[in-house]
Amino acid sequence: MDLKTLSYFVTVAEELNISHAAKKLNMSQPPLSYQIKSLEQELNTTLFVRGKRSLQMTESGQLLYRRAKEILDLSSKAEEEILSMAQGMKGTISLGLVEGTAPHIAGEWFTGFYRMYPNVRFRIMDGNSDDLVEKLRSGLISMAVITSPCDHMLLNSFPVGNEPMVAFMNSEHPLSATEGNSVSIKQLVGEPLIVPSRRALIEDIYRWFRSIKSEPNIICEMDNYLDAAALAGRGMGISIFPQTSYISNTSLVSKQIDGGTRRLEYLFVWQKGRPLPSLEEHFIDFVRDCTAQHSLI
């Protein structure tokens, strides 16, 4: 008993004429006769009484007709459901990632989500947070991971992780010899600082210094992590960047700031009030779940 045979049966039951049913099914008459007969054999019953020139359904036939319609209905609905779901699960997720977040934060999002939705494709752009917010607004990307703080009223957001800010300095700099793996803000007072060229982050750094009634001596704002590290390595100053942006270089020493309490928060953001394709909605939910599970551990 398979779906094809059942639909043959249903057609015959509705036409009560094998030849007409065969025409309707785009097949010739003998195979249809054969299929009906073998269905009867399989069910060990008589479905139709063949009277000379007319077919008539038996009691069993009538029961099977009702059931067959239910089954066929259910399965065609299921098929539609799957097809439309497959449709909704195909597409591209365009995501902006602020420099440095890809491997340690977003890495598992892609592999995990890809497992559930293998027909998804990702288009990932990087840039600094201000760039990414601009790209979001212009619709070039539909979601992004940026660094906190985020004061945009037009964005939804939730935190997806954080990491300590570190001070990179030349290995001959006096601070590189301090005990432990940390320096305090107090120790950085007066030091020439190289910082990421991002307004929100720079404001953060100002806050740190203000909390000890001081102010930072920022001599350079830079976009590029590598260049900033290079400058610090050459002794131009101390560069303050997130830990993951570290560069292995013997002339370079990194120290956490205030024992790791000065941290950079990463936020997952997307535009408020603009409906997203369901695939991207799913992705956002997935990322939220991932983050929740992580914070449990």
Added chain:
Amino acid sequence: MDLKTLSYFVTVAEELNISHAAKKLNMSQPPLSYQIKSLEQELNTTLFVRGKRSLQMTESGQLLYRRAKEILDLSSKAEEEILSMAQGMKGTISLGLVEGTAPHIAGEWFTGFYRMYPNVRFRIMDGNSDDLVEKLRSGLISMAVITSPCDHMLLNSFPVGNEPMVAFMNSEHPLSATEGNSVSIKQLVGEPLIVPSRRALIEDIYRWFRSIKSEPNIICEMDNYLDAAALAGRGMGISIFPQTSYISNTSLVSKQIDGGTRRLEYLFVWQKGRPLPSLEEHFIDFVRDCTAQHSLI
């Protein structure tokens, strides 16, 4: 998408391992791989993510799994239903028919019921009504058509038809020359009567005569219609039998009694309080329906 493929899919979904699933399904692994893949192609989606050594269901896969189980469930239930119904519709109906009823009353029951239940077989016995009641009691038959009246408290019954009683007489008998096709009871007073040898019927005849303050002159009780007709044909008397038992014979004339108001009622009877196989129940319902439809016409 057919049921076989769906059950393959369900097995794989439960094992999450094609090789194991194939073993469970008593088939080899490659065709199973092939079937799953072609199912994915048909639905234009990915059902499983093949990771190195493990399978994982996608979102679409999970949806299809739920639906497939519903569909398979429904169809196996339907199959059982049909099979058990086919079982209940196979069997023999043993029926007693009082002489003369077969063609004009019961004929269409058989052809009509056989159309609905082609696996049914009939075993038909005839005899006079008393014999049939005895056969019912002994279980030799499970239902019968007998002539009214029926005073058995142990039988269920409903009427299935009636027919006029007729008087057969030799064509030279004076009554055969009466106007019309009827004689009255009054005219039969004193005539030697040949009647069926059935107590209940004879009592009926006595009632007819009592109603005109007379009594019948019964000279012979006979079992056999043909013999009775033969005796009447030879001028031995007037034989009173149901109309259908007429015999074409030039020396024989038949007249209805009291304009066809003296009638023989046929009853369908079966034993009270003894459960019958569902097939026979259905037959009784069918006969009841036939009768109801006829009385409407």
Added chain:
DNA sequence: GCTTACCATATAATTTATATATGATTTGGA
């Protein structure tokens, strides 16, 4: 009484399903 409509059967061709053999890749353990 001939033609048409219709179902059944027989046989052939095609398509589909399954098995065997094999390759590639990965995991787990010696």
Added chain:
DNA sequence: TCCAAATCATATATAAATTATATGGTAAGC
């Protein structure tokens, strides 16, 4: 680190099922 076991995919061959063509029989309609 390398070997063995496990596992999925592919290729090819075989078996099974499905379908079409051709044909016959039977009953209904003109």
